[in-house]
Amino acid sequence: MKFFDREYEIQKLREIRDLSHRAAQFTVLTGRRRIGKTSLVMKAYEDETILYFFVTRSTESVLCEEFQQELTEKLEIPILGKVERFADIFDYVMELSKTRALTLMIDEFQDFYRVNSAIFSQIQKIWDKKKGEAKINLIVCGSVYSMMTKLFLGKKEPLYGRQTEFLKIEPFAPSVVKEILGCYNPDYTKEDLLALYTYTGGVAKYVELLMDAGATTAEKMLGRIIAKNSYFIPEGKNMLIEEFGRDYGRYFDILKLIATGHNTRGDIEGILHAEVSGYMTRLENDYGLIAKNKPMFQKSANKNIVYAVSDLFLQFWFRFIYKYTYFIEANAYGKLAEIVARDYETYSGKVLERWFKEVMRESEQYTHIDSWWDRRGENEIDIIAADDLEKRVTFYEVKRQRDELDMKVLEEEVQRFKEVTGEYGKYETGTSGLCMEDM
Numbered sequence: 365m366k367f368f369d370r371e372y373e374i375q376k377l378r379e380i381r382d383l384s385h386r387a388a389q390f391t392v393l394t395g396r397r398r399i400g401k402t403s404l405v406m407k408a409y410e411d412e413t414i415l416y417f418f419v420t421r422s423t424e425s426v427l428c429e430e431f432q433q434e435l436t437e438k439l440e441i442p443i444l445g446k447v448e449r450f451a452d453i454f455d456y457v458m459e460l461s462k463t464r465a466l467t468l469m470i471d472e473f474q475d476f477y478r479v480n481s482a483i484f485s486q487i488q489k490i491w492d493k494k495k496g497e498a499k500i501n502l503i504v505c506g507s508v509y510s511m512m513t514k515l516f517l518g519k520k521e522p523l524y525g526r527q528t529e530f531l532k533i534e535p536f537a538p539s540v541v542k543e544i545l546g547c548y549n550p551d552y553t554k555e556d557l558l559a560l561y562t563y564t565g566g567v568a569k570y571v572e573l574l575m576d577a578g579a580t581t582a583e584k585m586l587g588r589i590i591a592k593n594s595y596f597i598p599e600g601k602n603m604l605i606e607e608f609g610r611d612y613g614r615y616f617d618i619l620k621l622i623a624t625g626h627n628t629r630g631d632i633e634g635i636l637h638a639e640v641s642g643y644m645t646r647l648e649n650d651y652g653l654i655a656k657n658k659p660m661f662q663k664s665a666n667k668n669i670v671y672a673v674s675d676l677f678l679q680f681w682f683r684f685i686y687k688y689t690y691f692i693e694a695n696a697y698g699k700l701a702e703i704v705a706r707d708y709e710t711y712s713g714k715v716l717e718r719w720f721k722e723v724m725r726e727s728e729q730y731t732h733i734d735s736w737w738d739r740r741g742e743n744e745i746d747i748i749a750a751d752d753l754e755k756r757v758t759f760y761e762v763k764r765q766r767d768e769l770d771m772k773v774l775e776e777e778v779q780r781f782k783e784v785t786g787e788y789g790k791y792e793t794g795t796s797g798l799c800m801e802d803m
Contacts, residue, residue, distance in 0.1 A: 393533065394513070397569075397602075399568055401471075403568070405505070415466060419475040421479065431453050439460075451490065458495075458500060462498055465501070466500050466501065473512070474508045487523065535566030548580045554800040555800065559712070560574065565678075574589075623687075627672065632644075653678065668739050684703065716800065730749045775795055
């Protein structure tokens with residue numbers, strides 16, 4: 365798949381490189397696995413030689429041998445003798461950057477922890493000592509979000525505060541998902557577009573796998589994802605077991621329950637017969653995998669709270685693949701595809717709300733985008749989009765099909781919203797319906 369989007373990130377990385385010619389730059393680049401961090405850096409710096417160190421779970425001496433080879437091939441400057449400490453390699457590169465501008469990318473940086481955790485302190489000491497004269501553009505990438513944030517944002521960590529930039533790469537925006545599908549299938553339907561967003565969440569690797577395989581329709585996408593030896597079947601475990609460690613079972617149970625509609629803490633604890641507040645706090649704050657949602661303008665921080673899986677692919681994976689693991693163990697892939705097809709309309713209807721919220725955020729036309737529901741669950745407004753500068757607000761109902769929209773009901777819910785919250789009384793108010801046709 366050709367390279368799409370990332371104009372802002374590419375410009376930012378090039379600005380950082382220009383700054384590094386005057387003062388050493390230390391950029392942390394993070395984001396979930398498969399989001400395209402490495403491809404982004406290679407694209408941004410395609411006009412120069414990049415030193416690329418990939419941290420595998422080898423011994424430190426083996427890694428140093430690989431890094432020495434990279435230095436020899438890229439810079440044509442051999443390092444004499446056998447080097448067994450990464451600190452010596454890093455010190456050499458920092459010293460070399462005093463006389464020539466260098467870009468060094470260290471990929472899966474957090475895995476140094478498994479190689480030799482002392483490396484982080486060694487990097488800190490060398491960086492502090494030599495950054496004043498260095499002309500280095502140092503970029504460290506990591507996919508284990510919790511570890512990367514701890515390494516650089518944890519006050520007790522040796523690398524705390526050393527970064528000059530901290531960039532998080534997000535999934536493709538709706539406009540980019542639409543552009544990509546249009547390139548591979550100019551005759552795509554809105555159902556195809558919603559399916560691509562529902563299954564991949566805009567994650568670059570997943571989009572690439574489907575497009576390169578010719579899975580450009582909703583039917584072909586499902587057939588590619590739910591299949592024997594599919595890349596997507598083990599993907600959730602491959603991504604998260606390392607993050608969670610030995611407690612992964614409990615985290616997986618919570619994520620499965622949220623993905624299947626059990627989205628309150630009380631409901632989850634009732635099903636698991638266990639207290640889960642610590643797990644849920646870590647899922648939200650440390651791992652960034654769930655989001656805590658409350659009705660717009662609700663003052664209480666603890667009442668009427670519902671949770672959602674933040675990552676659309678993982679939401680799909682826990683809802684259909686992890687939940688029905690026993691289908692896969694029985695080799696019943698066709699039956700699993702039937703389950704997905706059976707529940708798809710209801711499931712994708714909620715994803716459609718997220719699509720339109722992201723479209724609104726991408727437009728930069730609103731100061732507040734949210735949802736509202738009352739405590740009894742009798743009234744609900746799918747999207748409220750407000751412009752506090754222009755004093756305008758629009759209330760939206762979202763359905764897959766236009767004939768399912770009911771503006772009279774929406775107007776009644778808006779009236780109830782104003783009675784309960786007392787908000788937007790002096791704003792110019794509108795109501796509207798959104799469906800797949802509007803994607």
